Amino acid sequence: MDTPLNQIERLGRQDNPFDPEFPDADLDRVAALAPFKDMDPESFPKKQPLRTILRCDTRLRRFQRGEIIVRAGDYGSSAFMIVSGDVRVVLPPGLPDRVLGRREPAKRSVFRAVAQLWANHRNPEVRTPEELGGGGADAEIGSRVFLQDVPRLIGNNKTVTLGAGEFFGEIAALSRMPRTATILCDSDEAELLEIRWQGLRDILKSDPALRAHIDALYRKNTLSNALRSFPIFQHLDEEQLAQVAAQTQFGTYGEYDWSGDYKKLAKAGTNSVDKETVIAQEGDYPDGVIFIRSGFGRLSKRFGSGQRTLNYLGAGRWFGLREIAHNWREPGAAVPFQFSLRVIGYTHTLFVPTRVMEQIVLPGAPNALLPRPLTPDELDIDDDDPLKEQGGFAQRIGPELMEFLTGRRIFNGTATMVIDLARCTRCDDCVRACAATHDNNPRFLRQGPVSSGIQVAQSCMHCVDPVCMIGCPTGAIHRDASAGDVVINQATCIGCTSCANNCPYDAIRMVEARDPGGDFVTDKESRPILKATKCDHCIDQYGGPACERACPHDALKRMDMTRLDTFATWLHR
Amino acid sequence: MMRTTVKRRLSGVLLLVAAVATLFWGHRQLVPVMRHLAYLSGWLLLAVCLFLTAYNARKKLPFLPLGSSRTWLQLHAYVGYFSLALFFAHTGWRWPTGVFEAALASLYLAVAASGVAGLVWSRIVPRRLTARGCEALYERIPAIRRKLAEDAEAMALASVAATRSTAVADFYKVHLAGFFRRPMNGWRHLAEVRSPRMRIEARIADLDRFLDPDQRKVLKELAVLVAQKDSLDYQRSLQLSLKLWLFVHIPLTYSLLILTALHVVLVFAFSGGTEAN
C-alpha cells in the first residue's frame, strides 16, 4: 500500500532538538567544559546519557556587546551557562521597557483577522503542513535587540558582571517564573550555552554537585534581589542585606509536578486542607517570616473543628511579619502565629529567622512598613496588612466559594474562565466565538465544576504555576515571551499527552489532526497524529479573549484569580 | 454601596426614559414645523432597526474589536425599547389600515414583543437552571438521557437475578421505562410544575414498603436515576426554551426588513410628487 499524503513521521523529543544543527565538534567542546566534564556518567539513566541531553537540550549562542540576552519580566524556559566572555546583570529596578525593545505580541493583520470569516477550515482540527512538520524553531530567538551607549542607559542601576563558567536564568527556567533581571552581553563577543529546562531538570536529577552549585549561585546572585522585591527589606543597605541573605533559609515544599497528586486527591474527593503540608501552624511560636517566592500557600484559621480559608498567598506575599513585629515592639505581650500557612502545589519560600528580623530588619524600618501591633481582642486582620483587604474579600466571597477556589486550586489562574450561571443563558456564543477565532475549533468546554452558581469552565487558566509545562519534552507548550500566556506551538507538539495529563483542570485536549479535506493525518502505522490544544487567550486576536467579549449577558469573565479583590468585586457587581 | 449592575440598569432606564421623552417632545415640536415628518421618523426608525439587526453581524465577527457583546446587548435592549417609541411616533399611534401596512406593523410588533419576552425569559431561566443544578451541555443531553435509561434498565434487570423477585423490574417496566425513554414534561418544567416527579416518587414510596432490604437498595438507586432524569428533562426543557424564542425573533426580523425595504420603495414611488416619464 502506498503511503498516503496524510501519513507523516511521528515526532519524538529527540526529533525536536533545541538546535537541529548542533555540530559534533561543538558538542565535544561543551562536554569538556567545567561542570559537565566532572559529572559521573554512571549516575545518568542509560536511556538518556549526559551527551544525549547536551545534544538535544542545549545550543550554543553568540552575543555581541550590548545585546540583550534575557529581559526582566520575560518568561523563559531555559538557563544559560557562560562559555566565554562576560555578561552584565542589571539589578532591579532595571531598564525601562522601551529600552528593552519589548514589542507587542504579533497580532494578525486586520485583513487576516477579517479573513477568518471565510478562511477558517470547515473541518475540525485541520493542521497545515507547517504545523505538522516540526522545525524546532524557538520563540525565544526573535529579533535581536542591541543597546547603544550602555553606561548611560544603565545609569544608576546596580549591575553585576558574570564571567565564564557561571550559570544564570536557572531559577526562571525551573520555577517557571519570569526573569528577574535583564542580562546584557558585556564583552565584544560572548559564547553562551543555552540549556532548556527539560535538560537542566534531567541533569540536576542525576548530578547532586551541580544542584548544590546552583543553590549556591542562587544565594549569591539572586537572593538579595529576591529579598529586595519585598518592601520590608527595601531600606536595608548592601551590607545589611548581605547579612540577611546569609541567614535566609530556602524552603521547597510540595512536588515539582503536583498535578498528579492533586488529581488523586480530587478523585478521592477528600478535603485537601488536611492533606497539605503545614509550613507554619497557628498557635506556634513565630520563629521567622516566610516570604513566598513562587507557588502558593493557603492562609487559614481554625474555625469550629475545621480550617477556614482566608486567602491563598502567591509569589511576593509573606506570612508572620505582623506577629514578629508585634512581639518585637511589645516583648511583654508576645503572640503566637495567628494563622496557619499550608502548601498547595509546589512552593518556594524564603525563611528569615525572627532573630535576623529583630536585629537587622525591624530596627531601621520606616514606620510605614511596620504592621500595626495586634490588639488583644483582635481576631481579624489589620488595615495595614495586605492580608486585611484580602481577608475582607474572602468574607465577601464566602467560605464555600473560598474553599472551592482553594481546594480546586483555581487561584493558580491568571485568566480563569468563570461563568456566572445565574446570568448565563447557555447560548454558547462564547464557544462559537472561540471557534471562529481558532480555525473553527473551540478551545474550551463550557462545563466544569460549579460552586455557589459560579462555574469554572474547562479552559486554560494561564496559570501562575503552569504544571502543564512540566512534562513537555519539546517545549512546545511555553509562555509567550511578552504576554506571559501559556501557549502551545503546534509545530513542535508531538502529541505525547503529558501536558493534558498534567493539567489539573482538564483544560488541555488532545485532538486528532486532520488535513484540509477532513481526513485524519496518521503516521506510517496508521495511528492518529495527536496535537494538544487549549485556550491561547486569543493572543493573536484583536480586543482580547473572544469568549469574554462574546458573552451577551456579562456572565463570562476571564479572571485573574491570584487576586481576590477583582473576583469579589465581579461577584457582587 | 450600590451594585454596578443595579447602577447600570438604573442609569439605562433613566437614559431610556429621557430619550423617549425627548423623542415625544421633539416629535410634538416638529409636527407643525416639518412638512413630511414621517420621512424623518421613518428613516430614523429604519436606522434604528438596522442597528438592532447589526447585533447579529457583531456576533458573526467575534475576532474584530467591535465592542463587547455585552455592551451590544445592552444597547440592543435599550435601543429596542426606544424603537417602540419611535414606531408609535412614526405611525402616529394609529393602527395602519391597508393590508400591507398592517402586516408591516404586525411584524414589527411581533419582533419587538418576542425580543422583550426573550430578554425577560433570559433573565429568569438561568437562575432557575442554576438553582436546579445538574448542569448539562444541551448537545449532550440526548446521550446522557440514553445512558441514564440504559443504566436504569440494567439495574432493573440485574435486580431480578440479585433479589430473586421481579417486583422492582415490574415496577420499572410499568412506571419507569417510558419515563426514561424520552424527554418528559417539557411544558410542566417550563411552568415549574413538579407534580409528575412527585407522583413517581410517591409510587416508589408506595412500593418501598413492600420490599425487602435488597430490593429496597435497588429501588433507592433507581430513585436517584429518576431524580437525575427529571433534572435532565428540566435542563432540556428550559435550555431549549432559551434557544427556541430566537426561532421567532430572528426569522421575523428578516421578514420585517424585507417588508420595510418594500415599504420605503412604495412610499417614494407612490408619493404624490412622482413625475411621469
Add this chain to the structure above:
Amino acid sequence: MTDNQPSPGSDPARYERPSDAWVCGHACDGKPCRMGPSAGGACRATADCRPVLDKLPGEAKGAWRCTRAKEHGGPCADGPRPDGSCGCPAVVCAPRRTLRNLRGRTTLAVVAVTVACLLIGLGSGWRWRILSPRTVSRPHQGDSFTHFAKERLDAPNSCAACHHAAASGVASWAQLALRSHPAPFGKDQFAKVPVGVVPMSAMDRQSCAVCHDQHEFHQPNVVQGHSCSVCHVEHQGLAMAAPEDAQCARCHDRADVMQQSSAKGRGIGSERFDPPVQAGLIAFRTPRPPGGRTNLIASFGQGHPDFGARAGGLKDPDTLRFNHAVHLGETVRLGGNPLGCVDCHVPDSTGSYMARIRYDQHCATCHDLQFDPVHPELKLPHGEVASVRAKLRGLPLLYAEIKTKELLAAGNPPRRDEVDAFAQQNVARMRQTFGGGESLEKLVLFTGDPRQVRPGISAERRAHYAGCAYCHEVLPDTGSLAKVTRPVIPDRWLLGGRFTHAKHGQMGCDGCHAVRESRTTSDINLPSQASCAECHKPGGSAPSGCTSCHTYHLLSSR
C-alpha cells in the same frame, strides 16, 4: 433527595462544537464517530483502520495487519479481510442538523415565504387591495372611474390615475422611487411646512387637474395654485374628509398672503369676483370692498367679518311696500288666527332656502282686489294695468252676467229686460259712489289706502279693497294712465356661503330674523355673523368649520 448533582457521563476528551451545522447521527447515543459529518451534512464514516501489509523478506504474499490505534480499541479481533480492506464495517449514520442550523433554515424558510407571499400578492389581482393603505373616496373608485381614468388619463387602472408608478410593473418601482419628489436621498423630504401656499405638485397637475378642470381656484386673486392634496387627503375611507380650518388659515390668517391677494385683486374687474348664482334666481349682490375680501381670518369666531349684505347703508331695493310688523301683528288674521312666517315663507324643494313669494299663493287670500262691497265676488285681475282697466270698462257686462247666473240658478230663463235693468242699476250705483269711468280707474290704480275712498270700512276688510298702490309703486303714465313697478324680491341674500334653513328648524324664525320690528321694505332682516357665531364656535352646538358654509372651489362660469 438532592437535585444538585453532576450530570453523568460526558467524554472529557472531546470538545463540543456548537458552531458546526451537523452532528453525527450517533451523537445522541453518546457515541459519535471520530470523523464526524462533512460540512455539507454527509456521513463520512469510514473503516476503522487502514491495514498494513507486513511482508517478511522472501515471503510472497505477506499478511495484512490491523492498525487500529489503541486509543480506538487496538487491533480488532478478526483482522483485515484478505484483500487488505478493513474487516470492521463502517457504521454509517444519518447526520442531524444542529438546533442552530435548523434556526438558520427556519430563517431562510420564513424569508422565502415572505418573498413568495409578496410576489404572489403583488403579482395577483389583489395587488392594489394589499398595497392601498385604506380605500379611496367613493368618487375615485368603481367601474366608472376606472373607465374615466382610461379615457381621460390613459391610465391602465384606477390607481394609475394618480400614481404613475401603478401604471408600470413592480420591477420599475425602485427606479421611480429614486425619481420621486421628495427624493429618497434628497433634502426636500425634511423640508419645513411651506409658508402659506403649497404649490401644486406633479400629481395635482397631471392627475387631479385633468379631470377637475372645471374647478376654478377660489378667487381670481389667489396668489398661486394650491396643491390639491393639502386639503383633499385620499385613502381615508369612502368619504373624503372635509378640509380643516387650518388649511384655509394657511392663507387667510397670513397677512403677507392676504396683502399679495389684495394687490393682485386690484387689477381685476369686480364682476369676476361675483359669486355665481343659479340661473333664474334673484341675488342680492353687495359691492366688493376696495381691498377685496382679504381680512385676516383665523376662524369663524376670530376675524370673520359680518356678512356683506349687512354692511352699513345697504337697503332692500324692492319697491313693494311690505310691513312685516303689521302682518305679524294683532290686526292681521287668517282664518281667525294671527299670521305666521310660514304662511308666506315656505321652504323650497331642497329645504335649504325659502321659495319665492307669489301673489296668488301668499297675498291673494287677503288682498283679493274686490271693488264692489255689494258684489264682493267681483274682483280685479292681478298683473297688467291694461287688464284692470278693461275689467272696469266692462262693468255693465259683469253685472248682467251676475243677474243671468242668478236667474238660471233659480230655474227661470233670463229675460233681457230684467238683466239690463239690473246692470244699469248697479252701474249707476257705482258712478254715484266713485264717479264714472276714468275716475273709478284712477281710484283703483292710485289709491294707497282704501279708507280714503271708503271711510267706514273695517280694518279687517280693508285689505280686500286695496288699490294697486296699496302695495305697489304706481307711477302716472301718459299713454296707459299708470305704470306699476314690478317688485324684485331677492331669492339669495348671502352669496359667499351656503345656508340650510332645514338644519336650523329648531331655532325658530325669530331667533335669527328680527322681523317683528321691521316696518319698511328696505330693512334687511338677516342675522349678524356674531349671532351665528354664538352657536357656530369650537365646542359649540353647531359646527364652526369654514367648510360648513364656504366652498373653496368655484364652479367655473365657463
